Amino acid sequence: MKESRRPVLTDDELLAGLADGSDEVLNQLYRRYFPMILHFITTNSGSEDDAKDIYQEAIVVLYEKVRGGSLELYCQLKTYIYSVSRRLWLKQLAQRNRYMVRDIETPAGEDFAGQQVDDDFIDHEERDRQFNLMADSLARLGEPCRTLLEDFYIQHLSMQEITEKFGYTNADNAKTQKYKCLMRLKRLFFSEYKQS
Template identity: 75%
Template sequence: MTESSRSHLSDDQLLAGLADGSDTLLEELYRRYFPMVLHLILNNNGTNDDAKDIYQETLIVLYEKVTTGSLELHCQLKTYLYSVSRRLWLKHLSARSRSGVTLLDTEDIANVDEDLAGHEARDRQFDLMADSLDRLGEPCRTLLEDFYIRHLSMQDITEKFGYTNADNAKTQKYKCLMRLKRLFFSVYKEE
């Protein structure tokens, strides 16, 4: 794809490319819209690195919405990206200062509260799961990581942990999974 053909892509084409995992179109999103976010962050007590972090998180929000089919754009893509970045930066600044924060805006904004609420809830669930895994202890933690993350077979797990057969390993995996579930939901329900 040539430079001139990329610059004529519509918002819908950019979103379709993002959903398909196109690195070229992801680079185009950076080329087009990162300068706008950089300007926002630099004009509101941020750094280059802050802008990169905020824009990365903004694109994650966009990617999640596009791939789940839940993105409903009622504005230009540029306005949506600016609004999400603005909201994330406001949240970052308010966490830093604990007092009310006002931004110097240079772009129109859209209401993205609902989109970010889902993103923040998922982040919180991932944090709770990581904490639950930490509290799970050994050998359950390693067994579950070996099976679900490292994709080891039950036979490999049987040999690694010294179980007498794969059925015993499956039983132990099930018990560990139930224990993890109890740990996770004991905290999750409190929230």
């Protein structure tokens, strides 16, 4: 019996599959491009675990751009992934105060599509900053608001379940309390956001 070979997908097919959440596409992206990132990071003061973390974050950046419909590639997908991974690793090295970076040969000798990667990276960093601010704001919110909002938005409890859990007289009172908590959270978040 012959083993069936997986088709080699084009960059466009990979991006379409990524947008659809295809596990096969994720596997193919990993098989194709992770070794290049592993080599780059391990030759620049990193470990295999560092490479896995950086590669996963680069794929998240790519996924967010694809899902948001804002990715316009002006280079090969391989180059884009390398460029994002490289930028993420350089940032991490700077945070560790280690700057000895040796580039491997650029994929296919292409330009890094610098401005595109810079813009995508800035978008990703801003989103991370906002998530961190939201987590801090939620932590400062206090009880019972924090638990109520987590139950509704993260645990997906119904208003009736929240009414019973918190001992409200009815679901309308629970909704009113959720609204007040949400407004407090927004005030905390935006006061932090403006300061930073």
